[in-house]
Amino acid sequence: MTTTWTALAGNTSSFAIAISFATDLEDHHYDSDERESWGSLTVWVNGVNVTEHSEQGEILRETHWYLLPTLEWFVANWDALLHEERLPLRNAGADAAGAMTRLLIQPLRLVRPDLGEFERLEKWQGWWSRHNITDSSEGGIFPDLYIRRWGDLAEISVGSTRPAGTPSHFHYQNVNVVGRVPVNLVASSLHDVLVRASDELLRRRPDSERFRRLKESVLDLLDPDAQRYATRLAFLSGVDATSSAALADFISLWERVDEGLGPDLSADARELAVGRQRGGLILETAPQVALLFGSYSPTIDENDVQVLVRNLHKVLRERRAIRVPDVKRPDLPMLPPGQEGSQLGEAAFRELADPGANFVDISAILENLGITYSVDSLSDTNTRAVTLLAEEYGIHIVVNASYSRGNSERILRFTLAHELGHILFDRTRASRMTTVSGPWAPLAIEQRANAFAAALLIPEELVDRLLRQLNLQLPNPRAAQLLASHLRVSLSSLADRLYNLMLLSREEADNLVYSRRD
DSSP: OOEEEEEEEEETTTEEEEEEEEOOOOOTTSOHHHHHTEEEEEEEETTEETTOEEETTEEESSEEEEOHHHHHHHHHTHHHHHHOOSOSSOOOSSSHHHHHHHHHHSOHHHHOTTSOHHHHHHHHHHHHHHHBGGGGOTTSOOOOEEEEEETTEEEEEEOOOOOTTOOTTEEESOOSEEEEEEHHHHHHHHHHHHHHHHHHHHHHOTTOHHHHHHHHHHHHTTSOOHHHHHHHHHHHTTOOTTSHHHHHHHHHHHHHHHHHTOTTSOHHHHHHHHOOOOOSSSOSSOOHHHHHHHTSOSOOOHHHHHHHHHHHHHHHHHOOOOOOOOOOOOOOOOOOHHHHHHHHHHHHHHHHSOTTSSSOOHHHHHHHHTEEEEEEOOSOTTOOEEEEEOGGGOEEEEEETTOTTOOOHHHHHHHHHHHHHHHHHSGGGOSSOEEEESTTSOHHHHHHHHHHHHHHHSOHHHHHHHHHHTTOOTTOHHHHHHHHHHHTOOHHHHHHHHHHTTSSOHHHHHHHHHHOOO
8 A cells, every 4th residue: 555645633642633645546446436445543642642543454544445434423513512521421530531531330220210211212323323433434433532522622542442343463663641731722623634634635536525515514603603603502501512402492491591691791801701602613712601601401491591691791790809719739740639629628727727726617718719609499300509700700609409418508509519619620621611510520520529618618637726726536536526517517528537537447437427417
């Protein structure tokens, strides 16, 4: 096989893609257009060539196949690839490849019991076909590679699932790779390759209607009409915009949101909230409302719209000064989310809390930072809270009064500390950030925020001081209950934290929880 044309775009240290065309194999199982596109595909993620594979003992750097369907797949799924983050059933892993594999392995009836078996599988399959490049191979053996939006970044993740029919002598070398890079880098790299490849194919066969349509579709990506703009916003908002009914409902919702914000906002504030139509390959940063609904429950009712828009309007109108510090991160190697959250919570306690108090006054910390909160009822009882961060306008936490675990003082304090963790350490995930603490939030981010809240409210220094001052001996249940009362935290949170501090064994921690349900 002789390479006759090649194109490379991007940066191999973060994300790059290369496409080559080679001599025709004269395989008459494929039409002449597809035979013209025989060649190779190479993809780099964080400096790793994820298309490198072994075939009958030989190491090959590229995936070889007919590439026309792959080029068409990129164009057809462009808006989903670069704007849709939410997984089809729920977040079941830290990245798309891991989550989708886990969702398929475990019985889907356990994931979404509210859906029928066919509907669950259909949702999984539909999302997979929009985001996994294997769907474009049509007989080739492509890597288990997913592309999706991740905040203001694009996530490229590679799993280890082998397509059906893969021969035993064929193996991809680099699996379980995850990279998150600027979404505009991925968009510009893909588009550059698509433009050059479609030009070359049309040059070779100027009479090909299929090549002409491909070229026109590639150019149309640069100049989105109102419908495409709405589709991109819908994907950013967590809507399956491939459904015409869902897209129509979203557009109607967007109009109600715009009306609900009222006429008294400045042009800049309205632009931040709902955006306006613009050209380009992608929406690099979503309007605030899109981010808000993007991480919220899959279904929201009219009350939710009113509650969230009312709170957003208040943030934009009042424009409170915020004083969010850059809490110094411990100089440690990369840690699992739980351990990292614990370290960050201890660091935040040292910088933000009153060192002489016998409990951490989370309300006072928020007030000192200029962060406000309110309690409102939202329809999804699994949603703990929603945080609105509108750049220089202010930060407001909406605590869900309908949260399934209630909103006692101890639960409210944990919720506020959890949201503070998002505010301090997750703002770089999206430059205009909204976070929703619930089952649809990114798994690793939620784990870190939970660990942060526990460490902030139950810091090692304060635990040690209270144990000495009160002359308490662990694991005595009465001592633990008294300690929890002084710290104003639940006994279950305290037991988990004491276990993480290695002050209790797992069995002792469990015994404390079962000794009294609080």
